[in-house]
Amino acid sequence: MLLRFLHDRSANIAPLFGLAIIPILGIVGLSIDYGRANAVKADVQAALDATALALSKEIESVAEKDRKTRATEYFKGVLNRTDARVDDVSPNLKTTGTGGYELTVTASVTVPSTFAMVLRQGDLKVTGSSEVKWGMKRLEIALALDNTGSMAWSNKMGHLKTAVHNLIDQLKKASRKPGDVKVAIIPFDTTVNIGTKSKDEPWFDIDSLDCNGWKKGSGCTNSNWKSHWEGCVRDRKYPYDVQDDAPGSKNGTLYPVYECGSLAEALPLTNDWSKLKSKVDEMEPNGMTNVTIGLVWAWHALTPGIPYTQASAPAADLDKVIILLTDGENTEAWNNASNNKVTVASHIDNRTRLACDNVKAANIKLYTVRVIEGNASLLRACASNPGSMYFEVSQASQLNAVFAQIYENLASLRLSK
Known part of the structure; x- marks a missing residue:
């Protein structure tokens, strides 16, 4: 009887499933988090494009010390996502040799992880940039x-x-x-x-x-x-x-x-x-x-x-x-x-x-x-x-x-x- 009990495998599925469910849930959750991050990335890029275009129309009249604040205001107003934290928005303006301008706006956003923490993964970072050139020949x-x-x-x-x-x-x-x-x-x-x-x-x-x-x-x-x-x-x-x-x-x-x-x-x-x-x-x-x-x-x-x-x-x-x-x-x-x-x-x-x-x-x-x-x-x-x-x-x-x-x-x- 004792030997039959020791060699019986019919009830192992429950503990094995219990051990496997944690990484399975972690992987599924990680894919959900990355899906959210990808959606945020698309919105971040759209917000950067809109920010760069809007800022380019007025940047020459905005003091250099105020440009970062103005860019951040534009970006946050367009992004409008509650599931993402805006860490930084930075504009960089330079002139070209032909009398034109190039404006680059970069942004860094954090997407808090929900399920990825199960696998000891931290928050997800999303970055992007947009460049506008203008001026005349x-x-x-x-x-x-x-x-x-x-x-x-x-x-x-x-x-x-x-x-x-x-x-x-x-x-x-x-x-x-x-x-x-x-x-x-x-x-x-x-x-x-x-x-x-x-x-x-x-x-x-x-x-x-x-x-x-x-x-x-x-x-x-x-x-x-x-x-x-x-x-x-x-x-x-x-x-x-x-x-x-x-x-x-x-x-x-x-x-x-x-x-x-x-x-x-x-x-x-x-x-x-x-x-x-x-x-x-x-x-x-x-x-x-x-x-x-x-x-x-x-x-x-x-x-x-x-x-x-x-x-x-x-x-x-x-x-x-x-x-x-x-x-x-x-x-x-x-x-x-x-x-x-x-x-x-x-x-x-x-x-x-x-x-x-x-x-x-x-x-x-x-x-x-x-x-x-x-x-x-x-x-x-x-x-x-x-x-x-x-x-x-x-x-x-x-x-x-x-x-x-x-x-x-x-x-x-x-x-x-």
């Missing part, structure tokens, strides 16, 4: 701005002036040294006013000149037109109406002179911020719409050859950008080959489409803005990126936000890693 930007009569409606012109003033202020602040950022203002209706300083240059076509259309009875003739001309030009002959060829370089490249009305004179590239603002203030709505000529003269402003010579040659550290804004359909252009007005919108749209394609092929970044009215499909396709560089506003008061968004795009704010 050198920038040359031309604003092709609709100054037609419909811009008087719904205070569109007033809101446009405010938005452009604010953009100029932001660009001025972003400029690290004189000449880093230059801006041109190109108001347009069916013409562009290039001013009369160049009237003695051999750039102009007067074959279609109609002095009676300017100042009837003023004594204007084909021989004395320079005394009456106020500086406006119309579309050149096809195909040069949508190209950047220098005037006089080929047959058909001369600019047809025309009357101006109240159209403000274009301002070539400059970093004279006061002059830029004054030019914006001069703009008054009047006349019909020809988007093509506004876009083409903005292109002229960004190329170093005549008629404007202020632009730099293309370079790796230089971005050239056009912002094209209009509030209406194309209504009137000029066929300089036949000396006739073109009033069929689809025909003018075709010229605009070609101009857009040529500008983009010239490696110029093109933003388009539709203000309440206008050919949305044409302007969307015209933009370099229809998804991120075409903007549409239903109220003129939204223009300020649009130009602020464009500025952020220009500043190349991005998560780098």
Whole structure:
């Protein structure tokens, strides 16, 4: 009987299970803790990304001694996890050789263990980092701005002036040294006013000149037109109406002179911020719409050859950008080959489409803005990126936000890693 009892194994399962259950529970619990830690790590990374982006927008105005506190506030506000303890959040800002900035934000978080203690494992540490780079290359930007009569409606012109003033202020602040950022203002209706300083240059076509259309009875003739001309030009002959060829370089490249009305004179590239603002203030709505000529003269402003010579040659550290804004359909252009007005919108749209394609092929970044009215499909396709560089506003008061968004795009704010 005693020997049978000693050799009996039928009841061993219970004590063996009792001995094994502790490490089994520990391993299961450890996997649960690590699962929690992984979930926290994902949230920590998302919070770091949000913190870095938010802090980058204001860090230059935050004293160095206060940056750590500000970063911690942002991070804790976004993380919002009760099962994790924030140990440290540290921002590190440095400048790059090209005048930009790099901001790195690191964080360390503790996740208290629950089951892992069974295996004598301590609390779990979660760390992460996020880096933001921002700043600009050198920038040359031309604003092709609709100054037609419909811009008087719904205070569109007033809101446009405010938005452009604010953009100029932001660009001025972003400029690290004189000449880093230059801006041109190109108001347009069916013409562009290039001013009369160049009237003695051999750039102009007067074959279609109609002095009676300017100042009837003023004594204007084909021989004395320079005394009456106020500086406006119309579309050149096809195909040069949508190209950047220098005037006089080929047959058909001369600019047809025309009357101006109240159209403000274009301002070539400059970093004279006061002059830029004054030019914006001069703009008054009047006349019909020809988007093509506004876009083409903005292109002229960004190329170093005549008629404007202020632009730099293309370079790796230089971005050239056009912002094209209009509030209406194309209504009137000029066929300089036949000396006739073109009033069929689809025909003018075709010229605009070609101009857009040529500008983009010239490696110029093109933003388009539709203000309440206008050919949305044409302007969307015209933009370099229809998804991120075409903007549409239903109220003129939204223009300020649009130009602020464009500025952020220009500043190349991005998560780098």
